[in-house]
Amino acid sequence: MKRVGHLINGAVTLNGERTQEVFNPSTGEADKQVLLASKATVEEAIAAANAAFPAWRNTPAIKRARVMFKFKDLLEQHADKICQLIGEEHGKIAHDAAGELQRGIENVEYACCAPELLKGEHSKNVAPDIDSWSEFQPLGVVAGITPFNFPAMVPLWMYPMAIVCGNCFILKPSERDPSSTLYIASLLQQAGLPDGVMNVVNGDREAVDTLLGDDRIKAVSFVGSTPIAEYIYATASANGKRCQALGGAKNHAIVMPDADMDNTVNQLLGAAFGSSGERCMALSVAVAVGDAAGDALIGKMKAAMNGLKVGPYSDPENDFGPVITRQHQQKIIGHIDHAEQQGAKIVVDGRYPKVAGHEHGFYIGGTLIDRVTPDMDSYNAEIFGPVLQVMRVDTMQAAMDLIDAHEYGNGTCIFTRDGEAARYFSDHIQVGMVGINIPLPVPVAYHSFGGWKRSLFGDLHAYGPDAVRFYTKRKTITQRWPSAGVREGVLFSMPS
Ligand code: NAD
Numbered sequence: 001m002k003r004v005g006h007l008i009n010g011a012v013t014l015n016g017e018r019t020q021e022v023f024n025p026s027t028g029e030a031d032k033q034v035l036l037a038s039k040a041t042v043e044e045a046i047a048a049a050n051a052a053f054p055a056w057r058n059t060p061a062i063k064r065a066r067v068m069f070k071f072k073d074l075l076e077q078h079a080d081k082i083c084q085l086i087g088e089e090h091g092k093i094a095h096d097a098a099g100e101l102q103r104g105i106e107n108v109e110y111a112c113c114a115p116e117l118l119k120g121e122h123s124k125n126v127a128p129d130i131d132s133w134s135e136f137q138p139l140g141v142v143a144g145i146t147p148f149n150f151p152a153m154v155p156l157w158m159y160p161m162a163i164v165c166g167n168c169f170i171l172k173p174s175e176r177d178p179s180s181t182l183y184i185a186s187l188l189q190q191a192g193l194p195d196g197v198m199n200v201v202n203g204d205r206e207a208v209d210t211l212l213g214d215d216r217i218k219a220v221s222f223v224g225s226t227p228i229a230e231y232i233y234a235t236a237s238a239n240g241k242r243c244q245a246l247g248g249a250k251n252h253a254i255v256m257p258d259a260d261m262d263n264t265v266n267q268l269l270g271a272a273f274g275s276s277g278e279r280c281m282a283l284s285v286a287v288a289v290g291d292a293a294g295d296a297l298i299g300k301m302k303a304a305m306n307g308l309k310v311g312p313y314s315d316p317e318n319d320f321g322p323v324i325t326r327q328h329q330q331k332i333i334g335h336i337d338h339a340e341q342q343g344a345k346i347v348v349d350g351r352y353p354k355v356a357g358h359e360h361g362f363y364i365g366g367t368l369i370d371r372v373t374p375d376m377d378s379y380n381a382e383i384f385g386p387v388l389q390v391m392r393v394d395t396m397q398a399a400m401d402l403i404d405a406h407e408y409g410n411g412t413c414i415f416t417r418d419g420e421a422a423r424y425f426s427d428h429i430q431v432g433m434v435g436i437n438i439p440l441p442v443p444v445a446y447h448s449f450g451g452w453k454r455s456l457f458g459d460l461h462a463y464g465p466d467a468v469r470f471y472t473k474r475k476t477i478t479q480r481w482p483s484a485g486v487r488e489g490v491l492f493s494m495p496s
Contacts, residue, residue: 004034004178006041006202007185009048010195015041020175020204025091025322026312028360032089034178037203042170042210045199049141049168050216052196057138057166064164065114070191071160072108075101078187082180086151087313089177091321091362094313096275097152104156104184106445107463111160117468118165127495130480136472138166139218139242143211145232147224148174148324149278149384151181157449158221159185161467163197167218170211171200176324178202212236219470221462222246223280225382226408226454233457244458244470246450248382249410252285253439254399254425256416257293263437264415265300271439272388273308273366276320280455281411281433281440284383285372287391287399294392298347298370301388305348308366310386311355322362323385329362332385336367339378339389345370350386374402382408396421404430410451413439432456 004022005014016035023030037045056064075082083097092100122133144158151173159169173181185200201207211217212235219242222232226247236243253271255264271283288294311318323329333351340346350365364385372379372389379389393399403412413435414425422436432451435441443449443464450461460466482488 002032004032004182004202006035006037006045007182007189007198007200008041008045009199010189012182012186015044016203022089022176022178023325023362024088025324025362026087026314026358028326028358028362032179034175034202036175037201037207039206039210042201042203042207043214045170045201046141046211046214046216048196049170049199052194053138053140053168056168056194056197059166061115061118061164061166064166065112067188067191067193068108068111068114068160068164071188071193072105072112074187074191075105075108075184078183082152082184085180085183086177087321089179090148090151090324091313092275093318093321094316096320100150100153103442103445104153107156108160110445110464111164114164118472126478129482129486130478132476132478134474134476136165136468137475139471139473140167141170141216142167142219142221142471143170143172143217145172145208145211145220145222145224146174146181148176149275149280151177152184154223155181155184157223157463157467159198161463162221162471163193165468165471167471168197169199170217171198172203172207172211173200175202175204208232212239212241217241219243220245221470223462229457230454242470244456244460244462246280246456246462247454248384248408249280249282249451249455250285250382250406250408251281251283251411251413252287252399252403252406253283253412254396254403254414254416255286255288255293255297256396256414256418256421257290258417259293259415260417261293261296261300265297265304267415267437267439268301268388269304269308273320273386276310276323276364277386278323278384279440281442282384283413283439284387285379285389285391287393287402289393289396289399291392294370294390298368298390301368302347305366305368310350310353310363310365312358312361320386323364324362326362328384329364332364332383332387335378335381335383335385336369336387339369339372339376342376342378344372344376344378344389374405380407396425400425400429407454408451409453410455411435411441413437413441432461
């Protein structure tokens, strides 16, 4: 059985006594094992990163950026292999994996701008003969802990920027689909990155707790579920580390009575069921304003869902693949059962789809639930599956109140032809990323990504300009070179 190890100090190692099975969710079979790093293995990676830091910190930013240029080329050259690995372990169809990778590559492109991004700020003559400037210095060794649902893209949100800013990096990817992440990191070595600058340790809580407890780790970026995000943020902060911890979501779309309903249905289909709903920006709730809009939405969605194809990652004709594990499949079915028991109406039932030839895969078909109310457990939970819940309210304000009352605030959108309504919505809604007739408003790489409320713990968002701030510390230098003959007197008051 193939074993997935770690990347430490430039070499792939198979350290670790404990292992965990890695499944192919399309077949339901475990055909690989991932090694779970012990404390000693994680400490070996931290030591390698720490040793690499002084030289990497002093490498000119343009040279650091050149590694990223080569890395981008290698990612493009090896895209098919990366998408294959994502498909095998995550279950994503190739077209979806390619989209994920492209979004990751865009973060590498942004990292190529390092010399420009790190220029700092300069003020000449803040007082006679005195200049002042701020520069952005790297933190040292920083860590990233990432989820299963974007094994290529989410790590690429983190380490390209951390590394071009002059830091060394330890990545702890999801143990459920580790191979594409490890493979991508090994391309960085081929791109010419010095040994030890980028390290990957596969593992579970033991690895995470080692990173959180080690004084040599200066900052932690986390993306995953909210309970773990909260734990990571509290522990890392208590240990004096800078931390950004992005958590879960429940993303609502408001469907206004004037929306172009055919277009809205097309947008909702992709955003609710693409990637089996396993996206933190997946649209999981549609809030129809008025019963007429609700009825039209349900009627058109039901018809459109007839054509949805769920099946193995290897068939490009499929719209989406399986969910990540058998346990997750059962959890999603439990949410649908609960919604039904609590009085919601299952309009399209995807609980037990038949996928010929893949009977043991972890499949859930597209599911549409009508008449969901805020007291239902399935509404309050993040289902993270191909399930769209529909709610009905009388006014746009009532829809906004619902969204604002939810614990999560990652993404939201509105479908309307009314510019005034859209502008009011985007200005007032308590959510970090907003779409107007855009179902998945994931910011491009040169903006930053982050939710509000319990979707993000910390001050700075992921990637883009916020990443430069997160992965550097500001130093401000004030310098005097007195003009010839000028002598300063003694000054006891605050210089001004
Ligand atoms: P998860 O929280 O289970 O795991 C994330 C990471 O934390 C993994 O590396 C895992 O090994 C580690 N981990 C898990 N349990 C831990 C524990 N007890 N102690 C220490 N570390 C632990 O998340 P997941 O199931 O892999 O990913 C899905 C979740 O991620 C969803 O909630 C989704 O919304 C969220 N997500 C959020 C964003 C965002 O940007 N806000 C993006 C992608 C995914």
